[in-house]
Each structure stands twice: as C-alpha cells, then as structure tokens.
Amino acid sequence: MDQLFNKYNINVPRYTSYPTIMSWNNEKCSSDWTTHVNRQDEIDLYFHIPFCSELCWYCGCNRKITRDSSQIDLYTEYLLKEWKLLEAKSSKVKSVHFGGGTPNALSIKNFKSLYQNIIPESAELSIELDPRTLEEGLLTYLSSKNLKHASFGIQDFDVDVQNAINRYQPFDLVEKVVSDLRSQSDCSINFDLIYGLPKQSIDSIHETIVKVKKLNPDYIALYSYAHLPRMFPAQKLIKDADLKNGKSKRELYEYAKKELESVGYVEIGLDHFALKDSKLHKASLRRSLKRSFMGYTEKKTQTLVGIGASSISEGADFYLQNAKSIKEYFEFLDSGKLPFVKTHLMSNEDKESKRIINELMCNLYIDKRDVQEGTCLNEYLDDKLLEEHGDTYLISSIGRPFLRNIASTFDQYLVSETSFSKSL
C-alpha cells in the first residue's frame, strides 16, 4: 500500500466541474446563457453569500470577513439586480441552495426579500448554516419554507484542533442548534468534517466521531484538508510542520471511515458518508447518485443558475463563473451587465468526458464502451485499483483513495497543476 500512496499522491482536481476552471475556453456566451435559461422549464438556483464574522484559518472558500449588516443588506440588493438582469421566471425555480461563506449572515429581512422577489414558496430549500452566528428566529423562518436540507460546518469537535484553526465551536452549542432544527423541520442534516487539520490525531478523531454520532446527521462530508497557502494566505497561520501528509494523513481518513462504518454510515462517492438506507445511500446503490458544486444529490435539473460573487452557473452546454470580488461583482451589475468573468462552451468531447468522470466520481464505475483507443487503464488494473466486472470496471476498495487519479485519465486537458490539492 505504501508504494501506491507514494506513486499516486499527486496534485489532481476534485472534478466538481469538468473541464476544471483552469481549462475553460472563455468563449463569449453571456447572451446565449440567458436564452438557454429562459428556454428551460425547470432550474436550480445557487446563492453565494460570502460573508463570515470570523476567519477560520484553514478556509479555502470565497469569503469576506465582516459583521457590518449594511454591507450584507447592500449585497442582497445586488442579488436581486442580478436576477432581474437574467429575466428568468421565478416559477421555474425548483430548488435553491444557499452556500458560503456563511449564508446565515443574511438577516431574516434579507431572506424575506429574496423570497418575495425570486424564490417561489414551492422551491426545495437547502442551506449551509454556521451554528455560532444564528439569528434568533432564523431556524423557525427557514423551517416555514420548504426546507429539505441543512449543512453544518463542524470540521472537528476537539477543542485543541478548534483553537489551532481559529474556529471555536462547542459541542453543546451544535447539539442545541441541531435539536432546535429537528423540533421544527424534518430536513436532512449534513456535517462537514475535515481530516488532516493541525493537532488532529487518531484519538481526537475518535472523540469527534463519538460526538458526531450522538447528533446522528444523515450525511457527513469528510474532506481532506487542502493546504494551499499561496492561494489562501490565511493558511500561513497553520504551520506545515503541524500537518500530516500522505500516508499518515490518509490513516486519519481510514480510521474515521472504519469508525463511521461501525456506527451505521456507508461511504458514498468521494469522501462522503450517508446513514444506511438514507436517500443518498439508496441512490448510490441504484448508481443514480449525482454531483453538483454543493456535493452529492439524488436529483438535479439540467440548469444551475449561480447568483452572487464567485457563483458558478452550469447548463448542458455551458459553465460560467461570476466575478469573485464583491467590488467587481457590484461594478458589473451597476453597468447593467451579467457579472461573468470566466466561461466555457462545452464541445461534444467535453460532454462525453464530463459524463464519464461524473459516473466515476458518483457511482464508482467505468463502462467499458467508454474506454476509447489510447486510454490506458492497465496500470490501474495491475495495481488492483480497478476490477473487471462484465461490461464495467469497478473501483476496488484499494482504488477508492485514488478515484481522482483514475478520473484524470479521462481529462483531455490535464496538466500538472500546483493549484490542485494532493489526492490524499
């Protein structure tokens, strides 16, 4: 196993999009996008809310630290402006996801304004919540909508780890928020955890999982800490010397996985877990798991409309990303333009590779008909990362940590990129 870790622990994309954003062709497609959106019967919406009240040192997200509510009110007005420019119909919105940053930086008043102007009451709601900064009454307000899913950024329950990442978040607080939510809503609950953080050990992971199990979320994301201080300077506050790498980092994941499996979770896709017999577990058994920028899901429409700074939109033929900085995002909208700064128009080859990579990342198999001449899987077969089963190659349990490496075989644009994190 050591040899495999040394061989395959290289920088590879996570393939939340294919092609990855670095390879987008930046074809002009802004007006084609609005036409496309308006032709759809159903769309999903994503709102990016970049504000956080404190900086977590490990953070690799697009966020701005502020507690200034007037900035957040102003941002909400720009979300409305962006929607207006798209000229899309609210009645088409099937689902809405709020991601961050911290979506609950928005006040109840801000949410009401988005519901009055954009989101129909029928839309399924999913939201990322920070238990440390919840406005009184917000859970009740959200529960009165069609709330289907709430995700909490937990990362780790160990106090030493929390101090080392500047995210102090007591277990009792999370317990209370989860119990308040459950008393008002039957939405599914996800916890985000990270392995490879400073001060983590097998013992601390054990304690964290005991606490996680007490609260019994339906789903758990167990992300590998991506340490990219050149891209996220705040990560310089975390010393390289305090971090585990390669095999010893992966041991934390394998240990957590064993513990989670022993208390009723099943590993699905890449670094996610679902309670046995939950919707996502059943979808993974049917090989019908889907993936979006927000994680795994059982259903999604063809079209995701991203609203807000840095949001990504996706249609069958397109990817588009909004300006990342709030200032630039505002400037676009002030001049009456949709705020796209990066775009990609999909070729037929792109669509094929995207389909194959998605199947791998979600449902862990390759259809033999998709392996074209010139694509060589022999190394993975020899190393037993893949197993042949009839018309398919399945990812073996040995191969699972190297899912991203195997997916990269189908990436037509792959270049060695230091901006991707290591596979382990």
Ligand SMILES: C[S@@+](CC[C@H](N)C(=O)[O-])C[C@H]1O[C@@H](n2cnc3c(N)ncnc32)[C@H](O)[C@@H]1O
């Ligand atoms: C985009 S963030 C937004 C969630 C929310 N702001 C929170 O932290 O409560 C979603 C998740 O990404 C993960 N994450 C953030 N920075 C990371 C990093 N450097 N490496 C791995 N995962 C990271 C965390 O688990 C976080 O909960």
Ligand code: SF4
């Ligand atoms: S991890 Fe989440 S809460 Fe922490 S700074 Fe990043 S976006 Fe904000």
